[in-house]
Amino acid sequence: MNTAQVTAEFEVRNPADGRVVARVREQSAEQVAEAVRALRARQPEWEALGARGRARWLMRLQDWLVDQSDRLTDVVQSETGKTRFDAAIEVPCAIDLAKYWAGHAEAFLADERPRPHSPIGRTKRLLNTFRPYPVVGIVTPWNLPLMNPCFDAFAALMAGAAVVLKPSEVTPLSAVELARGWAEIGAPPVFTVLTGAAETGRAVVDAVDYVQFTGSTGTGRAIAVACGHSLTPYSLELGGKDPAIVLADADVDRAAAGIVYGALFNAGQACISVERVYVEAPVYDRFVTALIARVRALRLGGDDRGFRYDVGAMATAAQRDIVRDQVDAAVAAGARILIGGKAVGAGLFFEPTVLVDVDHSMSCMTQETFGPTIPVVRVADEDEAVRLANDSVYGLSATVWTGDRRRGERIARRLEVGAVNINDAFANLVNFALPMGGWKDSGIGARWGGAAGIRKYCRQQAITVPRRALRREPLWYPASRWRSMLVTGLMRAVDAGGVRKLPHALRAGRS
Ligand code: NAD
DSSP: OOOOOOOEEEEEEOTTTOOEEEEEEEOOHHHHHHHHHHHHHHHHHHHHTHHHHHHHHHHHHHHHHHHTHHHHHHHHHHHHOOOHHHHTTHHHHHHHHHHHHHHHHHHHHSOBOOOOSSGGGGGEEEEEEEEEOSEEEEEOOSSSTTHHHHHHHHHHHHHTOEEEEEOOSSSOHHHHHHHHHHHHTTOOSOEEEOOOSHHHHHHHHHHOSEEEEESOHHHHHHHHHHHHHHTOOEEEEOOOOEEEEEOTTSOHHHHHHHHHHHHHGGGGOSTTOEEEEEEEHHHHHHHHHHHHHHHHTOOBOOSOTTOOOSBOOOSOHHHHHHHHHHHHHHHHTTOEEEEOOSEETTTTEEOOEEEESOOTTSHHHHSOOOSSEEEEEEESSHHHHHHHHHOSSEESEEEEEOSOHHHHHHHHTTSOSSEEEESSSSGGGGOTTSOBOOEETTEESOBOSTTHHHHTTEEEEEEEEESSOOSSOTTSSSOOHHHHHHHHHHHHHHHTOSGGGSOHHHHHHHO
């Protein structure tokens, strides 16, 4: 970590009980600029290590993650108020992702040797190489404080970039641990974590060569404007309002169980949470009954190492208030709460809540909730479900629940979202061979998904090499009618085809 002059500190609290768990540095714009300068200086040697050399370091970090797993899960819980069950998944996901990139980086970054597109181009050997942006800036939110940084930092590091990571001011501790791990394994100093709030984030955006942002759509827009100004390339993973479609031929119990998990994992604070449910009329009553039974059985509580709870705390009071306001507004407009509906306990808890009689005039159906609510709508048929699912500014992901997999796939292709999980929630998130990215206001670009997920941190460099050393090329000066005709005639003959398309003079020469 950068140890430059400290200007200020801020508190990190455990939302399950309000306890202050740490004080963390607020890094100034000058400190950010200095840290980025240091990274820039060390990046060439990191790039020179090659993909295999860099992968060795990532696998050492993976060892460290394995060794520190329990302690890191404690840290995640301490700053989020999550249940042990939700927190325990973060380290294994990071371990899995490290293996994915370490195992594939070399192949994904290998030079391409495309065939020239025309016979004329065969005088050259063509190379397409992937050269990293020197410094990648990663700005992350609070919902998955260890996973989110790993999601993007591993790929950028494996690409050969140096990385500066700015975690959320709400949950910076897990990211600080990650930087500690990088230093403890003795890796080259090309990974720095800078803590602070929006000001620090802005300074990171200003200082780096590529920005990878995960967070709200509003902040994403501000970053896009800043990047547009400086012509810095960027990728945005933003908010969502993911629909679930339950068809009449679905296994209703599985759909209810899957949607409860998909909606309430992490107390609903996941970008790909199920946030609205459309159920075909014939199974609506059965589905709602099954849903209520499952929600009623959930245990609300957090910050316990014993897996005693299912649903944990909201991360901030502001987030809890968004959920409460949406529920209150829906009820005022005619919705009914079937279970839950209020904030409870000493910490920032909100009861898992099922809402019915809701429609698209209500904020709980149109705005991102990022909380433990499940609004359910009865629909006449598949077409109405698809129409309502697509009636959103967001397009992150969706789930379709059906007994007919082909029907599910057909419906998936009608949905305007970046990913569709059939008869499951979150499956795309843990399948790194697929891209994860949002459509519409849910983002620009995508993470992982094969070679594209690492090449996004690279600039392509085209190299041409002559196959044979000629004394001169036909189009070099001085100008000459006959050399011009030779070249343009050849191009037209090869590319256009047919005697009619040859230059007039050549045709005249033929006849
Ligand atoms: P946020 O946008 O408030 O903050 C995200 C990060 O941006 C924080 O680190 C913050 O300090 C920083 N930041 C704020 N203003 C900035 C600016 N002007 N320039 C640079 N950095 C700035 O988001 P949040 O409340 O922390 O997270 C919740 C949001 O994240 C939700 O909308 C959720 O859907 C989204 N999210 C998306 C994904 C995804 O993959 N699509 C994953 C997780 C969370």
